[in-house]
Amino acid sequence: NxxxxxxxxxxxxxxxxxxxxxxxxxxxxxxxxxxxxxxxxxxxxxxxxxxxDANLAGLAEWKFGAGKGHSNLVYLTISTGIGGGVIVHDRLLQGFRGLGGELGHMIIDPEGPPCGCGKNGHVESFCSGPAIARYVNERIRAGETSTLQPDVNLSAAQVADAARAGDSLAISAFARAGYYLGISVANFLAIFDPSILIFGGGVSQVGDLLFKPFEESLRKHTFHPHYLDNLTIAKAALxxxxxxxxxxxxxxxxxxxx
Structure with a gap:
């Protein structure tokens, strides 16, 4: 009405x-x-x-998008930050306080680089767009050669363009992010055991630069290969x-x- x-x-x-x-x-x-x-x-x-918002993006992908038909899903958006949404047995995971699903703030190295939240070594600290650009800036200032110049406004998109043009530092920056993303997702598989992983966000659009090293790291660090059996890895659809x-x-x- x-x-x-x-x-x-x-x-x-x-x-x-x-x-x-x-x-x-x-x-x-x-x-x-x-x-x-x-x-x-x-x-x-x-x-x-x-x-x-990341929880609800995961809910949307489950209800209307790439995760439709799956009962157990992990959604990860990789952009200026990293957010996640988790569906377990057809229910959005919220947790006791409603704070569940903060996948980007899982600690993968407590001695790692700072996260925007003020803590250290989170998934976001290694794999977000700003983290990739920050790593390149740090390595150039430490003396590594690159076609890129150190710039506080350097973006992951610029790093991706340089990587596609063959810049070895830019390629290694995405390989590093993919390596830590693989460790992170191996943890998510052990905790949630999803049938599908869905990736969204601008950084996920770089394709093989990120996802080839991610897949190698995921296979290496997953607790048991059975977690990978019939596991679908998909791009966000919405x-x-x-x-x-x-x-x-x-x-x-x-x-x-x-």
Whole structure:
């Protein structure tokens, strides 16, 4: 009948989906501990549901995209940061506090480089776009030769262009990221045992530069080869619409619709 019965919201975290509260927003400090869903619910007089944007992108890929038909799924977006969404037995993993699925902040080397969150050695510290560019800058300043110049504004896309042109440092930067991504995903397989891995985000678009070393590392570090049997590795299908469609899926699931 055209009436709005519920609203779904995909937001950067950390947040509490159980209360609809934004816990921290580095780019909007005024919204720290802000009860976004309750305020919108009061304003619009409908139920409002809130969750992490990466969680909801994973939910969307499961419901509408590359993961459709799979009951156990791990979604990973690799971009300026790294986010994840996990489906276990057809349910979005949220955890006791609603903070589950923060795959980009799994520690893979506590002595590793700093993460944007302030901790060290996270998946994001090694495999995100800024991490790849930072590594190249560090190696050039340490004396390695490259067609690239040290630049605080260097992007992973520029590193990818140099790698495709044969720059050995740029190639090694993606090989390093792929190596650590393989270690990370080997951990995810041991914890979640998915039937499909879905990769989204701009950095994932570089293709073999990242994924050939990733696959080698994944085979090397996976606890048992049986985890890899019939495992599908796929590109995300929904692009920039994933968060929006995930918010829709969240609201519909909460309201009991299919």
């Amino acid at each position: 055209g009436e709005v019965s519920a609203i779904g919201i995909a937001s950067p975290g950390p947040l509490d989906p159980h209360t609809g509260t934004i816990l921290a927003t580095p780019n909007i400090p005024e919204w720290q501990n802000f009860p976004l869903a309750p305020n919108l619910s009061k304003h619009f007089n409908v139920q409002v549901y809130l969750d992490n 692009g920039d619409d994933a968060g929006l469609l995930g918010a829709l899926a969240l609201a519909r699931l909460k309201m009991g619709a299919q």
